[in-house]
Amino acid sequence: MKIFSAAQIYEADKITTERQGISSIELMERAATQVFNWMHQRMQGAQVKIHVFCGIGNNGGDGLVLARHLYQHGYNVDTYVVNCSDKRSKNFLVNYDRIKAETKSWPTLIKKGDELPEIGKDDIIVDAIFGIGINRCPDDWVITIMQGLNNAGAYIVSVDIPSGLFSDKLPEKPEAVIRAGYTLSFQTPKLIFFLPQTGHYTEQWEILDIGLDRQYLVETQTAAELIGKHEVLPIYQPREKFDHKGTYGHSLIIGGSHGKIGAVQLASRAALTAGAGLVTAYVPGCGYHSMQTALPEAMVLTDSSEEEITQIKFKIDPTVIGLGMGMGTGKKAKIALEVFLKDNRKPLVIDADALNIMAADKTLLELLPENTVLTPHPGELERLVGKWEDDFDKLERTKAFAAKYKLIVTIKGANTITVHPEKIYINVTGNPGMATAGSGDVLTGIITGLISQGYDPLQATVFGVYLHGTAGDLALEGRGYQAMIAGDIINHIGKAYVALFKQPEQEQQQEE
Numbered sequence: 456m457k458i459f460s461a462a463q464i465y466e467a468d469k470i471t472t473e474r475q476g477i478s479s480i481e482l483m484e485r486a487a488t489q490v491f492n493w494m495h496q497r498m499q500g501a502q503v504k505i506h507v508f509c510g511i512g513n514n515g516g517d518g519l520v521l522a523r524h525l526y527q528h529g530y531n532v533d534t535y536v537v538n539c540s541d542k543r544s545k546n547f548l549v550n551y552d553r554i555k556a557e558t559k560s561w562p563t564l565i566k567k568g569d570e571l572p573e574i575g576k577d578d579i580i581v582d583a584i585f586g587i588g589i590n591r592c593p594d595d596w597v598i599t600i601m602q603g604l605n606n607a608g609a610y611i612v613s614v615d616i617p618s619g620l621f622s623d624k625l626p627e628k629p630e631a632v633i634r635a636g637y638t639l640s641f642q643t644p645k646l647i648f649f650l651p652q653t654g655h656y657t658e659q660w661e662i663l664d665i666g667l668d669r670q671y672l673v674e675t676q677t678a679a680e681l682i683g684k685h686e687v688l689p690i691y692q693p694r695e696k697f698d699h700k701g702t703y704g705h706s707l708i709i710g711g712s713h714g715k716i717g718a719v720q721l722a723s724r725a726a727l728t729a730g731a732g733l734v735t736a737y738v739p740g741c742g743y744h745s746m747q748t749a750l751p752e753a754m755v756l757t758d759s760s761e762e763e764i765t766q767i768k769f770k771i772d773p774t775v776i777g778l779g780m781g782m783g784t785g786k787k788a789k790i791a792l793e794v795f796l797k798d799n800r801k802p803l804v805i806d807a808d809a810l811n812i813m814a815a816d817k818t819l820l821e822l823l824p825e826n827t828v829l830t831p832h833p834g835e836l837e838r839l840v841g842k843w844e845d846d847f848d849k850l851e852r853t854k855a856f857a858a859k860y861k862l863i864v865t866i867k868g869a870n871t872i873t874v875h876p877e878k879i880y881i882n883v884t885g886n887p888g889m890a891t892a893g894s895g896d897v898l899t900g901i902i903t904g905l906i907s908q909g910y911d912p913l914q915a916t917v918f919g920v921y922l923h924g925t926a927g928d929l930a931l932e933g934r935g936y937q938a939m940i941a942g943d944i945i946n947h948i949g950k951a952y953v954a955l956f957k958q959p960e961q962e963q964q965q966e967e
């Protein structure tokens with residue numbers, strides 16, 4: 456699903472009114488009516504007190520339309536205008552008059568120095584103070600009102616975006632943002648829902664289709680895309696009857712050191728489970744027996760050293776190489792990596808210690824084949840791209856880095872983001888149970904196993920991250936986050952594949 460920027464949404468707005476021959480007031484009516492329908496469907500006329508807080512721009516206008524519909528349908532609603540600027544928008548003013556005409560009284564005006572009205576813990580607050588048009592930090596008295604709303608204990612539904620959040624930068628003051636229980640976002644999810652520094656301002660979000668011009672939505676390229684089942688299904692490559700293991704390639708997994716052979720074992724098992732035809736693990740001598748025992752399906756090559764990787768030499772012809780887990784960052788490992796990279800022409804997936812070695816000597820990055828996949832967690836990423844100011848800067852730096860070295864960089868975490876010079880891909884699957892040792896090694900194995908089968912590196916990364924997260928979600932069934940270990944994720948890769956083809960009803964039934 457495309458994630459449109461604020462500028463694109465304003466453009467879509469304009470094009471929609473032109474092409475559909477409607478006024479912006481009609482579009483506002485349509486958008487806010489969707490918010491009303493959403494609430495009405497859930498509340499079914501319940502007489503819970505609803506406090507609608509409007510700003511003075513079009514987000515406030517949406518709030519006024521919503522309040523009018525709630526009133527017309529007999530809801531117990533109070534409407535307020537937080538009078539934060541003199542420049543009320545045209546559509547706000549039209550709806551300001553309309554609600555007066557309907558209710559026979561003006562909404563309650565909240566000005567500097569005014570107290571917040573009394574709000575019960577069981578009430579509902581609708582936050583329509585600022586939308587995507589916020590352009591500066593709110594005044595202190597407005598912040599005080601916002602804090603009052605946050606502290607009221609009532610459930611908060613934000614219209615379009617939690618008020619106070621900007622589309623493209625961090626809010627100056629964390630207290631100047633509404634903390635929403637639910638955000639009803641018009642037409643497109645907002646990028647800020649998925650970034651660690653801003654995602655926590657809404658617990659849940661949902662998109663409301665407000666009927667913006669289809670052609671514009673289909674034809675416009677966006678800088679970010681949300682990856683769910685709908686996006687990965689077309690990537691999936693089915694198997695043919697006469698395929699054989701050679702069809703699915705040979706993954707070589709290189710890494711490990713004394714005490715860290717498990718990382719290679721996890722990645723190798725994940726590559727096989729993701730569907731690689733053959734997997735060979737390349738480990739120091741000390742890993743030979745444990746690898747053979749733990750994973751009889753894999754072949755094992757050993758380094759001349761018992762303890763660590765000191766040279767990467769093999770006579771096999773792998774399709775793809777996954778490299779770096781548990782390898783250490785010592786001098787010998789570094790030299791082995793450098794010598795190997797100078798000769799290598801195979802596609803690579805690089806993780807963990809190999810990333811740290813390259814971060815310490817960036818000239819090694821120039822040796823990587825185009826479209827090499829790097830899978831850093833934020834700590835590893837910082838060593839590669841430098842310290843960032845905030846999540847937006849992190850994405851910009853990573854994009855520039857990916858473009859400079861022609862790489863694919865996957866920033867791991869909740870909502871793992873795959874950065875390609877042209878676009879970023881945000882994953883929706885996964886859960887905090889996956890914050891456990893070795894789960895990153897599993898991801899490296901999955902991506903390697905997918906490239907091995909013929910997926911191109913970008914597809915393999917986007918699909919692999921999705922499968923990994925889905926396997927993590929499926930592994931969670933019937934247990935808490937705490938008990939999940941990396942091996943559980945591997946054990947659910949098969950179910951993650953099956954889930955790709957389940958209809959939503961089947962998924963629901965299974966959950967019940």
Ligand SMILES: NC(=O)C1=CN([C@@H]2O[C@H](COP(=O)(O)OP(=O)(O)OC[C@H]3O[C@@H](n4cnc5c(N)ncnc54)[C@H](OP(=O)(O)O)[C@@H]3O)[C@@H](O)[C@H]2O)[C@@H](O)CC1
Pocket residue numbers: 464465467468482483486510511512513514515516517539540541542543544584585586587588589590591592593594614615616641642665667
């Ligand atoms: N296609 C769609 O998605 C549709 C979108 N729609 C809705 O439009 C919303 C965007 O509306 P918007 O552009 O009028 O801006 P909005 O967010 O209401 O607020 C900006 C206003 O507040 C002011 N202001 C700014 N910062 C301030 C501050 N710190 N402190 C005080 N004042 C501040 C600023 O005025 P200024 O004082 O700067 O002149 C401006 O007037 C969008 O989120 C969605 O809800 C639907 O109605 C139709 C379809």
Ligand SMILES: Nc1ncnc2c1ncn2[C@@H]1O[C@H](COP(=O)(O)OP(=O)(O)O)[C@@H](O)[C@H]1O
Pocket residue numbers: 807832867868869870871884885886887888889890891892893894895896897898923
């Ligand atoms: N809170 C979370 N939500 C979703 N996925 C998570 C979360 N925490 C961690 N993960 C996933 O788990 C993996 C952790 O990788 P990494 O930090 O490299 O672990 P390790 O080095 O132990 O293998 C990543 O794929 C990451 O996206």
Ligand SMILES: [K+]
Pocket residue numbers: 514582583584585586613614615616617618
């Ligand atoms: K809002």
